[in-house]
Amino acid sequence: xxxxxxxxxxxxxxxxxxxxxxxxxxxxxxxxxxxxxxxxxxxxxxxxxxxxxxxxxxxxxxxxxxxxxxxxxxxxxxxxxxxxxxxxxxxxxxxxxxxxxxxxxxxxxxxxxxxxxxxxxxxxxxxxxxxxxxxxxxxxxxxxxxxxxxxxxxxxxxxxxxxxxxxxxxxxxxxxxxxxxxxxxxxxxxxxxxxxxxxxxxxxxxxxxxxxxxxxxxxxxxxxxxxxxx
Amino acid sequence: xxxxxxxxxxxxxxxxxxxxxxxxxxxxxxxxxxxxxxxxxxxxxxxxxxxxxxxxxxxxxxxxxxxxxxxxxxxxxxxxxxxxxxxxxxxxxxxxxxxxxxxxxxxxxxxxxxxxxxxxxxxxxxxxxxxxxxxxxxxxxxxxxxxxxxxxxxxxxxxxxxxxxxxxxxxxxxxxxxxxxxxxxxxxxxxxxxxxxxxxxxxxxxxxxxxxxxxxxxxxxxxxxxxxxxxxxxxxxxxxxxxxxxxxxxxxxxxxxxxxxxxxxxxxxxxxxxxxxxxxxxxxxxxxxxxxxxxxxxxxxxxxxxxxxxxxxxxxxxxxxxxxxxxxxxxxxxxxxxxxxxxxxxxxxxxxxxxxxxxxxxxxxxxxxxxxxxxxxxxxxxxxxxxxxxxxxxxxxxxxxxxx
Numbered sequence: 344x345x346x347x348x349x350x351x352x353x354x355x356x357x358x359x360x361x362x363x364x365x366x367x368x369x370x371x372x373x374x375x376x377x378x379x380x381x382x383x384x385x386x387x388x389x390x391x392x393x394x395x396x397x398x399x400x401x402x403x404x405x406x407x408x409x410x411x412x413x414x415x416x417x418x419x420x421x422x423x424x425x426x427x428x429x430x431x432x433x434x435x436x437x438x439x440x441x442x443x444x445x446x447x448x449x450x451x452x453x454x455x456x457x458x459x460x461x462x463x464x465x466x467x468x469x470x471x472x473x474x475x476x477x478x479x480x481x482x483x484x485x486x487x488x489x490x491x492x493x494x495x496x497x498x499x500x501x502x503x504x505x506x507x508x509x510x511x512x513x514x515x516x517x518x519x520x521x522x523x524x525x526x527x528x529x530x531x532x533x534x535x536x537x538x539x540x541x542x543x544x545x546x547x548x549x550x551x552x553x554x555x556x557x558x559x560x561x562x563x564x565x566x567x568x569x570x571x572x573x
Numbered sequence: 574x575x576x577x578x579x580x581x582x583x584x585x586x587x588x589x590x591x592x593x594x595x596x597x598x599x600x601x602x603x604x605x606x607x608x609x610x611x612x613x614x615x616x617x618x619x620x621x622x623x624x625x626x627x628x629x630x631x632x633x634x635x636x637x638x639x640x641x642x643x644x645x646x647x648x649x650x651x652x653x654x655x656x657x658x659x660x661x662x663x664x665x666x667x668x669x670x671x672x673x674x675x676x677x678x679x680x681x682x683x684x685x686x687x688x689x690x691x692x693x694x695x696x697x698x699x700x701x702x703x704x705x706x707x708x709x710x711x712x713x714x715x716x717x718x719x720x721x722x723x724x725x726x727x728x729x730x731x732x733x734x735x736x737x738x739x740x741x742x743x744x745x746x747x748x749x750x751x752x753x754x755x756x757x758x759x760x761x762x763x764x765x766x767x768x769x770x771x772x773x774x775x776x777x778x779x780x781x782x783x784x785x786x787x788x789x790x791x792x793x794x795x796x797x798x799x800x801x802x803x804x805x806x807x808x809x810x811x812x813x814x815x816x817x818x819x820x821x822x823x824x825x826x827x828x829x830x831x832x833x834x835x836x837x838x839x840x841x842x843x844x845x846x847x848x849x850x851x852x853x854x855x856x857x858x859x860x861x862x863x864x865x866x867x868x869x870x871x872x873x874x875x876x877x878x879x880x881x882x883x884x885x886x887x888x889x890x891x892x893x894x895x896x897x898x899x900x901x902x903x904x905x906x907x908x909x910x911x912x913x914x915x916x917x918x919x920x921x922x923x924x925x926x927x928x929x930x931x932x933x934x935x936x937x938x939x940x941x942x943x944x945x946x947x948x949x950x951x952x953x954x955x956x957x958x959x960x961x962x963x964x965x966x967x968x969x970x971x972x973x974x975x976x977x
Binding site: 388391392395396397398417418421422424425426430432433434436438439440441442445448449450452453454481497501509 | 582889895896969974
């Protein structure tokens, strides 16, 4: 479903070239739970941005469900993000002026669903993350773990093909992090593909596949090694 | 999908900035529409025709200082000389000049008696050449004959037996049928009768701000005065050439007087409405400045709001908003702020206008001017927010994943 072939990303500023990703070759299959680890500045966020169509790669090929996304216009990329990708951010990125209901509603409106359909999806997703009773609350009235659950509900509301999670537990204490991680595992077991960037090796090991990025190069971490580390 | 509900709910949680801009829009609307209304009112006043030929006419003041001067002979000699000058169409002595700001007025009434209300009227003392010299349009009746013209002596209180009045004055004196004024007797100074022998279409009074500016009467008098005005009409296009000629001719013909204050009717109109023009310019400057300040206010608020919400905009883009949808968000948001401002502004506009109408006896402003204000401010608002909205639309969706 997601395939990167010799994909490179180079940032050009004045006379300095920074190679953020070098010849990435990677396939992500339906139902995978892929963790992405690596030291700070290794290119994890760049990888996530490219995988999530938030920015373009410099060279190579990136196929999403068989479609070469490199040549797509900005508006087509926006549509594709809305239809196929759900995002979970480290800082939750909820809109502070909107209540939980309206926050989950945002991507649904871009999708063009009618009011009834949106209402049904919002209720269903907020129930799924256990926050249906607080849908009129503002994000600031929730704990970090609850806010991340709302962000997950928002990401799932459009029925995306895969979830991209950028350090989803980075801003949470360990108890809340465990809760969010369990929720992600549950979502994955229900068939949603997940790509998760994390610093936390313990969480990374709970994924079905792991890759490591170092100096812009991607390498797959074999399952054996994962067990040894565990 | 316009996200109207989300925009309104988000605005309701950040009311202060939006409300301040809405109030600024309301104030701009109130002042703009009423200022334009006042400008229009003045322009309409300035566009009124005086009823006389203003392009080919001028006047001067003849002041006699010689002690043994025969005023009656001198006046006839002067007028004959001016009228015979090649290029001159006609000339008269006149006691006041339309639009000049200074003149005579009296009350005319249809019945004699001190207890009867008179209609305020500008009085022009002229001879039988007045209709030709002023280029007036006689729409009913006849002109004065030379034998009708009498001498108005200093301190004289008697009035001549005939009068020519404007149509507006006829309508005021005889509201049921202005044309019926012809041949009727009207009374001046409470009980002195004058027969209306003619009706002229229009002749404005000397005072442009007077509500009865269209009410004037010609009375057949020549004034025996040591200071009088001569009003001269030339052939088209020859006024400027003949002004110094006539000034010099009069000055040289008799050394017992001086000729001064030569002025054209065009200059008189310009001077008469100078304050109107200046006020209109000030009002236009105020309106333009206020509109510009409001536009800058909208730009400022939008830029502040965008800078504050950069990450939020990136998140919206990540969640699937196209550039156009981001741009539209800010334009719709601005539309709602403008709508609140304009609604308050309409109330303010009508209230201020109500006060102006009652205070200064003006006609109420029309719906079309309010509609113009609404459309103008919506357009100004949308244009002002265009640049910040475009700036917002260019925020990268990758902003959503940045931690700083």
